[in-house]
Amino acid sequence: MSTGPRVLIDTRWSPKRNPEKEEKRKSGVDPTMLTSLSTDKFYDSEETQKKRKIEEGKKKVRELDREEKDNPKWCVHFRQQEMFEDADNKLGIFPRTYFCEESAESHGKPVRKYFAVKRLDMFWKYYYRNKRDKHCYELMREDTQCHLYFDLEFSREANPDLDGESLVDHLLELIVEEFDTTPEIDSSKFNPKEHVIELDSTSATKFSRHLIIKLPDDQVFENNSHCAHFVRKLMSRVESRRGEDARCDALFLKKDLDDVERTETFIDLGVYTRNRVFRVYLSSKYSEKKDKPALRTTGRFWKSDDEEETFKKSLASAMSLTTEVKVISFEGVTHTSVLRGNVFQGYRTGSHLVRPASEFNGNSIGPCPRTAEFVCKDFNRWSGHGGAAVRSWTAFPEYGVLVLNLFGNRFCENIERSHRSNNVMFVVDFRESAYYQRCHDPDCRGTRGPWHELNEDVLDESHSLLKMLYERPSFEEIDDEELAVAVPTFDGFRDEEIAQLAATL
Ligand SMILES: [Zn+2]
Structure with missing residues (x-):
């Protein structure tokens, strides 16, 4: 006997008749279509439609061009x-706000676009439209006003038992105390619920928050170097009270898992450089794996359900239309001039030098040895010559700029061949992730070569550059005579020329 299922067909069932469908089947024409046919309802042919669309598109572009020319709202560039x-x-x-956006990479590097934006609402629309994968930074242009901002981070792996949130609370207390000892700031109306915005992008391995503090009564910092001054002032007080004040002690952390000493500061001091970029609300760091968390509000202080309002409120750049702002500035603080900023210099080891430069800064080719090596190799490659080596270097840490004086390869991009006696130099600009050539030859005065990209794996050395500001190289063990040898000179450069060069960096 069969055990499989049996299929039953009920012969009594048949579909209902549909006279309209039957009519259509017979004539081959849908009767409803006949009634709608009249000549003015003819559709354009595909070709005509396409042409019209192109014409309309062109017209729209012309209109936008004209409008943009008369009254541009923003500009966008790759540099x-x-x-x-x-x-x-x-x-x-x-007033303008500046942004930098990273997007899908070309040749292994994310593409960066820079925006100058007059109307934030327009930028918000552009920014918000791309719902997934936002990688946007505001750019604090030098000499533009800004609010007080902090980048707070630590490795969760190296500090497994740490409660980051309570660290933020300690820090905020210390900030308020610092306000009270800073006559330039009026904090009498300061209220965290109103004036502090906290954003979080903590991952499994890294605690990461931004604090943006908008002081009451439209108080803004003259520029981020004045922010930096305030933060350094705060940090020196915190450092001096380690051991006495548990809150101060808590702000020092382990950098790596096997560290014994807690030397790393909770506050990232590297975010106050000239033309600094700072990640914005809803953005994540660009990553090939797309695994980086985006910045979101914690809602612990100021909060709003409106995303556009939160975006605007959480920007550290200040773009007030009123002239009523009270500008906070500290005397003698500026990074408007390279020459007034910190400058460090060093020479490479050589038989004619008494002491190797390594004794000044820990290595023989300056604070960024991998960068120097990369520039030499890259220069040899694109010049088709060999032998490039660093003879001396000059660092402008506040600018993220390192100047390398070379020997060995004298190829000059300006004249497209080598100079006979004059050496060339390179200006490495970490802000641009790129470097360019300048030349000591009088014929090449004022010219500069095109940008060459830096390799991504050397970019982290910009931190070593900045570190020089906090861990100044010591000259103590070197006697005066030897120091005299190491005193910086640009071979064949006069002071005015250095000044000129610095001004054009
Ligand atoms: Zn030249």
Whole structure:
């Protein structure tokens, strides 16, 4: 006997008749279509439609062009400097906010676009439209006003038992105490629920928060170097009270898992450099794996359900339209001039030098040895010559700029061949992740080569550059005579020329 299922067909069942469908089947024409046919309802042919769309598109572009020309709302460039120049020419004196956006990479590097934006609501629309994968940073242009901001981070692996949130609370208390000892700041109306915005992008391995503090009564910092001054002032007090004040002690952490000493500061001091970029609300760091968390509000202090409002409120750049702002500035603090900023210099080891430069800064080719090596190799490659080596270097840490004086390879991009007696130099600009050539030859005065990209795996050395500001190289063990040998000179350069060079960096 069969055990499989039996299929039953009920022969009594048949579908209902549909006279309209039957009519259509017979004639081959849908009767409803006949009634709607009249000549004015003819559709354009595909070709005509396409042409019309193109014409409309062109017209729209022309209109937008005209409008943009008369009254541009923003400009976009792939180079920061070009964006600044364009914005200064086109956007007038209106307040602007600057942004930098990273997107899918070309040749293994994320593509960076720079924006100067007159109207934040327009930028928000652009920014918000791309719902997934936002990688945007505000750019604090030098000499523009800003609010007080902090980048707080530590390795969770190296500090497994640490409660980051209570660290933020300790820090905020210390900040308020620092306000009280800073006559330039009026904190009498300060209220965290109103004036502090906290953003979080903590991952499994790294605690990471931003604090943005908008002081009451439109108090803004003259620029981020004044923020830096305030933060350094705060940190020196914190450091001096380690051992007495548990809150101060808590702000020092382990950097790596096997560290014994807690030497790393909770506050990242590297975020106050000139033209600094700072990640914005809803953005994550660009990563090939797309695994980086985005910045979101914790809602512990100021909060709003409106995402656009939160975006605007959480920007550290200040773009107030009123002239009522009270500008906070500290005397003698500036990074408007390279020459007034910190400058460090060193020489490479050589038989003609008494002491190797390593004794000044821990290595023989300056604070960024991998970068120096990369530039030499890259220069040899694209010049088709060999032998490039660093003879001396000059660092401008506040600017993220390192100047390398070379020997061995004298190829000059300006004249497209080697100079007979004059050496060339390279200006490494970590802000641009790129470097360019300058030349000691009088014929090449004022010229500079095109940008060459830096390799991504050397970019972290910009931190070593900045570190020089906090861990100054010691000259103590070197006697005066030897020091005299190491005193910086640019071979064949006069002081005015150095000044000129510095001004154009
Ligand atoms: Zn030259």
